[in-house]
Amino acid sequence: MVSFLSHLNPTPGFPSYTGPYQVGSTDVEIPTSELPSPSSSPDSSLSTVNFRIFYPSESPVKHPSSVYWLPDPQQEYLGAYVRFLGASHRLSAFLRSRSPLEQVGSTVADSADRNLPFLRILAYTTIPAVQNAKILQAPTKTRRWPVMVFSHGLGGTRNAYSHLLGSLSSHGVVVIAPEHRDGSAPLSCIHDKHGSPPRRIEYKSISHRQSPEVEEARDEQLKIRLWELGLVHEALLKIDRGEPLTNLLSEELADSTGHLATFASSLDVHTAGSIAWAGHSFGAASIVQFVKSVFYHRVQAASPSHRLLFEPSSSSQVAHQITASSPVCLLDLWCLPLLSKHTRWLHDLPLPSYSSEGFGGRNIIAILSEAFFKWGNNLTELKRTISEDPSLDTASNTSHPAPYIFYPVSSAHLSQSDFGILFPWLTKKALKAQDPARTLRLNTRALLEVLRRNGIEVAKTSSVDMEEARSDGHVSDEPLGQDVSILKGDGSVTGWVALDLSSSRHVNEAANDISEHADPTEAVVEGELTKSTSG
Numbered sequence: 001m002v003s004f005l006s007h008l009n010p011t012p013g014f015p016s017y018t019g020p021y022q023v024g025s026t027d028v029e030i031p032t033s034e035l036p037s038p039s040s041s042p043d044s045s046l047s048t049v050n051f052r053i054f055y056p057s058e059s060p061v062k063h064p065s066s067v068y069w070l071p072d073p074q075q076e077y078l079g080a081y082v083r084f085l086g087a088s089h090r091l092s093a094f095l096r097s098r099s100p101l102e103q104v105g106s107t108v109a110d111s112a113d114r115n116l117p118f119l120r121i122l123a124y125t126t127i128p129a130v131q132n133a134k135i136l137q138a139p140t141k142t143r144r145w146p147v148m149v150f151s152h153g154l155g156g157t158r159n160a161y162s163h164l165l166g167s168l169s170s171h172g173v174v175v176i177a178p179e180h181r182d183g184s185a186p187l188s189c190i191h192d193k194h195g196s197p198p199r200r201i202e203y204k205s206i207s208h209r210q211s212p213e214v215e216e217a218r219d220e221q222l223k224i225r226l227w228e229l230g231l232v233h234e235a236l237l238k239i240d241r242g243e244p245l246t247n248l249l250s251e252e253l254a255d256s257t258g259h260l261a262t263f264a265s266s267l268d269v270h271t272a273g274s275i276a277w278a279g280h281s282f283g284a285a286s287i288v289q290f291v292k293s294v295f296y297h298r299v300q301a302a303s304p305s306h307r308l309l310f311e312p313s314s315s316s317q318v319a320h321q322i323t324a325s326s327p328v329c330l331l332d333l334w335c336l337p338l339l340s341k342h343t344r345w346l347h348d349l350p351l352p353s354y355s356s357e358g359f360g361g362r363n364i365i366a367i368l369s370e371a372f373f374k375w376g377n378n379l380t381e382l383k384r385t386i387s388e389d390p391s392l393d394t395a396s397n398t399s400h401p402a403p404y405i406f407y408p409v410s411s412a413h414l415s416q417s418d419f420g421i422l423f424p425w426l427t428k429k430a431l432k433a434q435d436p437a438r439t440l441r442l443n444t445r446a447l448l449e450v451l452r453r454n455g456i457e458v459a460k461t462s463s464v465d466m467e468e469a470r471s472d473g474h475v476s477d478e479p480l481g482q483d484v485s486i487l488k489g490d491g492s493v494t495g496w497v498a499l500d501l502s503s504s505r506h507v508n509e510a511a512n513d514i515s516e517h518a519d520p521t522e523a524v525v526e527g528e529l530t531k532s533t534s535g
Helices: 002-008 074-086 089-098 117-124 162-169 212-240 258-263 282-295 317-321 376-385 424-431 436-453 505-512 520-528
Strands: 022-031 048-057 147-151 174-178 187-190 199-202 276-280 328-331 364-367 404-408 496-498
Touching: 022 162, 022 258, 048 162, 048 187, 048 212, 074 117, 074 187, 147 212, 147 282, 162 174, 162 436, 174 212, 212 258, 212 282, 212 317, 276 282, 282 317, 282 328, 328 436, 364 436, 404 436
Parallel strands: 147 174, 147 276, 276 328, 328 364, 364 404
Antiparallel strands: 022 048, 048 174, 187 199, 404 496
16 A cells, blocks of 8 residues: 555655756736736736746755745645546546545545545645745846746646746746636636735636637637736736836735846846747647737738737737747647637738748747647647648648657656646556656757757756766766757657658558547547536
8 A cells, every 4th residue: 555655646746957057936916907918908807917937046045935836825726626627527537446545544535525635735745946036147148038938728827837847947948837817727816915815716617629609718718818928928028127016926015026126137028039938738729829919910800700819009019029030839739729710810820930031940849748649630730730831731841941849658648747747656547648757858858959949048958858878877967068869850869759740640640549539528638637528
């Protein structure tokens, strides 16, 4: 039984980040009234924007405060995760039959959330970052750190990708992780003022099968997500300029700006095209929709039924930021939200990097899990989405460099989030995923190398991440510089498979291995732990 519990990870934790920098983390919630709105608000009840910042930091001079993985209020989020996970038919049944705490008759297992009792340990889980540490002076030519904005998927929160985002920060990237208030998180809390009881936004159960009703519902979610991404950009500009902003999550009530002042003049957010835009699953779809909506905001829709879900003004700062050089990083892109009849016209336009002044696919990377690789219809749609002409039936790049597309073998959709590391036994047994920590290291390597190849200064990759052994057979943590092999696609990185944009071979392979994903709903349910549409 002890061995069984150890595999479940009764006290889950994260490995140390491998980059050369200590990582700091700050939780932020800013009233929207203090930010210029780049577009009209889709919901007047959303009075704040919420995000977590991961960044390279100085070493603390005193005992550092822990950063808990579960956001505050912890019990509220814990209960939301129990409800969220318990509603997933396949995994709930698996956990009911296999939970060791139920087998030993735990009183916890007899409580209302008896299906998933071990989730209580998440309240004690910390991430290897320092709370509110001072940001490190950037060694880059501009003396500012590169910035990435990362949008979470269904069931995600601002903390749900902490290991991937912290790993990027340990290599010299400031990463902003918004928590979307569109009903895609298990729970999100809005604080209207310091000390006020939070207002709750619960998870919305929406089918994964395409229908007019689903299209409308996902469009409404995307409106909120894109507006929030625009607000995050406005917040970053103000934070870097050192302008006072109220942080409702600051512990310094007398100085509500709190820790935000440390970021002044440290973020590379004013140069056009400097910010990298990334996301996972529904978050990846949000990023595609966001960068296209901004880039093509002047394009007139051909039909009255065509919509832009986010319409920034030409004078807005974000309209200046999104350019053909903006890096776009997509993890397990879920394509269904991009196929609404109202926004299909935008889907059929290429990503900004394919414009006349762009780099083609050189600043686009799509990383799939093996689970999503095996989802043939989604794979076909993904290739079209990141090609030079998404309106064609078959993806191809004849005039531009192709984008990077990879997947790590034996990886599940959850392997790109923190859940694989927190519960490796669960993801191995239920989702057939192996070595989730290595999956995230491969993702980190690939994302960093794409940034490097697009002129963004990041730290050298360590030999630990690059799995390079010394002559004595040991692996050191010596930085090795540019990670050429990770984007080669020649098989030199074990278990890292490159996909060709125009070849149908991999799509056929996926179609032939579709038995576990015959229903697209099941592919998302298995990956996202979302509610089954079958009830």
